[in-house]
Amino acid sequence: MEPFALQRALDNVRATAPLVHNITNYVTVNDCANALLAIGASPIMSDEPADVEDIASICGGLTLNIGTLNERSIQGMFAAGERASELGHPIVLDPVGAGASVLRTRTAGDLLDKLAVSVIRGNMSEVKALAGGSAATRGVDVCPDDAVCEDNLAAGAAFARAFAAKTGAVVAITGAIDIVADAERAYAVRNGSPLMGRITGAGCMLSCVCTAFAVANPGATLDAMAAAVAGMGLAGQVAQNRMSGYDGNGSFRTYLLDALYNLDGAALEAGAKVEQLA
């Protein structure tokens, strides 16, 4: 990665304050809005089918998170996604729970097939289920394991690159080690804290933050996603370092937002653990 690419990606978010439309789950929606504010973007949540085309039009990008999908919100996701696709706005798809139910797997696959999705952000089991469930991607060789570790990192990166090649999207697979890939290049990101798995919504927040980074960095989506993923991970590390005494996941959630709010481009460049794999 070019020197200062990560720093520039974050600085571009803070300098342009992108307006991000999110159709996301009702578990973590407030955290998602606050994470976008913390990183310097502006959130708007709207899933009503009669409302979403207007909202998608005034925003710069769209997050589609199927965490608490229902018939009406699915309709809203397609309507918003079609408008965002027409306008060339980046769409980030978070296939929450793909593989856990038929409706989730099918909906995530249909969204991917019918919309111009720029980024797929999920954990390995979700992304594998999505790769298996989408008409465009059925047959992609999948990584054998559900959690990325040093031993299976090369296989995970090969899977991510193949899936990116099939879909044309940047693929961000998160966990203890994150993989961010397009068809040509893959990065491993080793920032983060295990405590991020002890709150709900670290992934949902990250997906919305990814949308802000994609909007603010047109033409540089892969590096922007590496910056978003490293930035969220670094915020998790800073939040972990603030934990003391009686602190639990309630405090960690607050510290994570504070760390995102205080993250600047220089700190990101200095603390990011991003390795190019291929």
Ligand SMILES: Nc1ncnc2c1ncn2[C@@H]1O[C@H](COP(=O)(O)OP(=O)(O)OP(=O)(O)O)[C@@H](O)[C@H]1O
């Ligand atoms: N064990 C871990 N060690 C370091 N970082 C982690 C760990 N688990 C998750 N993270 C970080 O947490 C963030 C969210 O990733 P995760 O894979 O947990 O998303 P997710 O499964 O979609 O979460 P959720 O559905 O709860 O929102 C990423 O930045 C990731 O790097």
Ligand SMILES: Cc1ncsc1CCO
């Ligand atoms: C817990 C939970 N259930 C549906 S969405 C969600 C938030 C984490 O993805």
Ligand SMILES: [Mg+2]
């Ligand atoms: Mg998730």
